[in-house]
Amino acid sequence: MPSTARTFTLSDFDFVLPEALIAQHPASERSGSRLLDGRATDPVDRIFRELPHLLRAGDLLVFNDTKVLHARLFGEKPTGGKVELLIERVLGGNQVAAHMRVSKKPEVGTTLKLVCATGQEDGLCATLLGRWPDAQGQMFRFVLSNDVGDNPYTLMERHGHVPLPPYIQRPHGGDITDSAEDAQRYQTVFAKNPGAVAAPTAALHFDQALLEQFDAMGVQRAHVTLHVGAGTFQPVKTENLSEHQMHSEWYEVPASTQQAIADCKARGGRVVAVGTTTVRTLESWAQSGQSSGDTTIFITPGFAFAHVDLLLTNFHLPKSSLMMLVSAFAGYGHIMDLYRHAIANAYRFFSYGDAMLLEHRASS
Numbered sequence: 510m511p512s513t514a515r516t517f518t519l520s521d522f523d524f525v526l527p528e529a530l531i532a533q534h535p536a537s538e539r540s541g542s543r544l545l546d547g548r549a550t551d552p553v554d555r556i557f558r559e560l561p562h563l564l565r566a567g568d569l570l571v572f573n574d575t576k577v578l579h580a581r582l583f584g585e586k587p588t589g590g591k592v593e594l595l596i597e598r599v600l601g602g603n604q605v606a607a608h609m610r611v612s613k614k615p616e617v618g619t620t621l622k623l624v625c626a627t628g629q630e631d632g633l634c635a636t637l638l639g640r641w642p643d644a645q646g647q648m649f650r651f652v653l654s655n656d657v658g659d660n661p662y663t664l665m666e667r668h669g670h671v672p673l674p675p676y677i678q679r680p681h682g683g684d685i686t687d688s689a690e691d692a693q694r695y696q697t698v699f700a701k702n703p704g705a706v707a708a709p710t711a712a713l714h715f716d717q718a719l720l721e722q723f724d725a726m727g728v729q730r731a732h733v734t735l736h737v738g739a740g741t742f743q744p745v746k747t748e749n750l751s752e753h754q755m756h757s758e759w760y761e762v763p764a765s766t767q768q769a770i771a772d773c774k775a776r777g778g779r780v781v782a783v784g785t786t787t788v789r790t791l792e793s794w795a796q797s798g799q800s801s802g803d804t805t806i807f808i809t810p811g812f813a814f815a816h817v818d819l820l821l822t823n824f825h826l827p828k829s830s831l832m833m834l835v836s837a838f839a840g841y842g843h844i845m846d847l848y849r850h851a852i853a854n855a856y857r858f859f860s861y862g863d864a865m866l867l868e869h870r871a872s873s
Contacts (some may be wrong), residue, residue, distance in 0.1 A: 517810055517841065519748045520707075522832040524848055531676050532861035535694045539716040543856055545865035547818075547839065547847045548799050554854065557714045557864060566727030567778035568819075573709040574732040576700035578662070579687075580668030584623035594623075594635060595672055597648060597706050597738050598759075599661045606641040606648045608739060608787075621852045625782070627821055628751065632656035633668055635851045662703055671695050672706045674742055675859050693858070704736035708829050710823045711784035731769040731777070733790040735760040735804075741786075744828040750809055755830065760790040761801040768792075770816060779818035785831050788838070791816045808834040810841050820867045824851055824858040839867040 536542040544560060546553040555563075564570075580596040593610040600606055615621070615637055623633040635651040653661045671691045673679065696721070697712040721805070723730065740756025747753050770791075773780055782788045793804035795815035807830060820838055825831040836844045847865060856863045 511564065514811060515841075517750060517833075517836075519745055519750065519828055521841070522735040522745075522829070522836070523827045524845070524852075526852065526858060528588045530855060530862075532759065532857035532859060532863075533677055533863045534690065535713065536857075537861075539694075539698070539714050540719050542714050543769055544714075544771065545805075545851055545856060545863065546808070547607040547843070547848060547865045548868040550843070550852050552847055552865075559640060560866070561722050561726060561728070563866060564723070564728050564779075564781065564819075567729075567773070568583060568781055569612055569729045569731060569773035569778055570723060570781045570783055571731050571733060571766065571787050571791065572697070572699060572712050572715075572783045573735050573737075573790065574697075575705040575709060575734050575736050575786075576703040577696050577705045577708050579665045580706045581670040582623050582635070582665070582668065583670075584621045584633075586619065586621055591628045592621055594621075594651070596653070596661070596669070598667060598736075599643075599704070600650070601642075603652050603654055604638070605635075605651050605653050605660060605661050607635075607651055608647060609649050610833050615722070617700075623668065630689055631659075631754065632774070633664060647784055672739075674707065676859060677861065699732075701732070702734045702736075704734075706732065706739050707737040707859060708740050709737060709786045710862075711734075711821045711864055713861075714821075714864055716783070729769060729773065731766040733760065733766055733787055735786045735790045741831070742826070742829075744826060745830055745833070750807075750833070751805060753830070754871050755805040755807045757803045757805050758786075758789070759795045759802070760793055760804050762790060762794045764800070767800065780816055781819040781821065782817040783821045784821075785822055785825075785834050788814075788817055788820060788834065795843045805845075810835050810837045812837040816870055821864055822867065823860065823862050823864050824856060826859065835867060838869055843870065844851060 540558040542557045544557040545557040582594045594607045598606040620636045633655045636649040641648040641650040671733040673686045737760045793806045815863045
């Protein structure tokens with residue numbers, strides 16, 4: 510009798526992770542992190558700088574060139590109550606869409622006085638216009654402004670803070686400052702297009718020397734853009750995966766990258782997606798036929814991949830959509846085996862953690 514495809518539920522993607530394995534700081538060198546080679550049934554423990562030995566001339570590395578905004582701003586309401594904003598999108602006309610953390614939501618029309626990180630007051634403030642109609646209804650629309658009319662990107666660069674993930678803890682005390690380490694390392698070396706509130710973390714392992722090594726050996730490079738949103742850290746909450754509503758993120762696949770992928774396939778090379786955000790971008794393009802736009806793509810086991818042959822990725826949160834994506838790509842059983850191996854061998858998890866290399870398994 511023909512086999513019946515398994516129906517996965519949220520519980521299938523849960524696992525117990527010792528808190529000590531959640532990386533709080535990056536490796537001392539970008540390419541010095543560990544790399545779990547998970548292409549075969551039996552995993553191999555490596556160092557990330559060994560990656561060139563695992564690729565070959567004619568392969569194509571596709572990176573996400575988004576740039577992380579200094580998107581976290583602090584301030585207070587007119588009543589003195591503290592408020593924190595995480596700006597996820599610049600909407601035009603100095604309007605932004607932001608998550609708001611506050612004890613009691615202010616009324617529409619309220620102007621929040623924001624703290625200037627430079628210590629130089631320039632009238633930085635945010636006026637609440639109402640809710641922004643994002644997929645999950647969790648963001649608000651503000652006008653972000655100062656006395657001299659700077660645009661939101663300039664204001665965030667000058668006054669904002671690195672939007673570290675919620676599982677990375679930093680002791681601020683009474684002073685809200687960014688460490689030099691976070692300012693440098695929570696950004697890829699090739700970041701170009703500002704718009705993300707979370708780094709494409711698999712690409713954090715690449716340094717300039719490693720990129721030059723790939724160039725010298727004939728491994729090609731191309732870029733896409735996906736502005737990673739805060740929703741990437743949210744666990745799926747519905748046991749029935751079909752009921753989950755994905756967050757929306759903006760992406761673009763340039764014509765040059767489309768051509769690079771076609772050329773790679775024609776010469777028999779492999780398309781290597783650096784990070785799940787690159788996978789989501791390429792597969793959104795494949796599904797929609799649109800080279801840019803908003804995507805809410807939700808990749809779960811059974812998904813038919815169109816472009817990607819190999820995937821470089823970090824280790825992801827339990828019950829997250831990214832756990833489902835990598836399981837769809839490399840096979841659920843194989844992924845769970847790799848995670849058990851990683852935990853048993855004290856790999857470092859999440860944004861500042863280690864990486865693994867996966868090969869697409871068509872039967873997954």
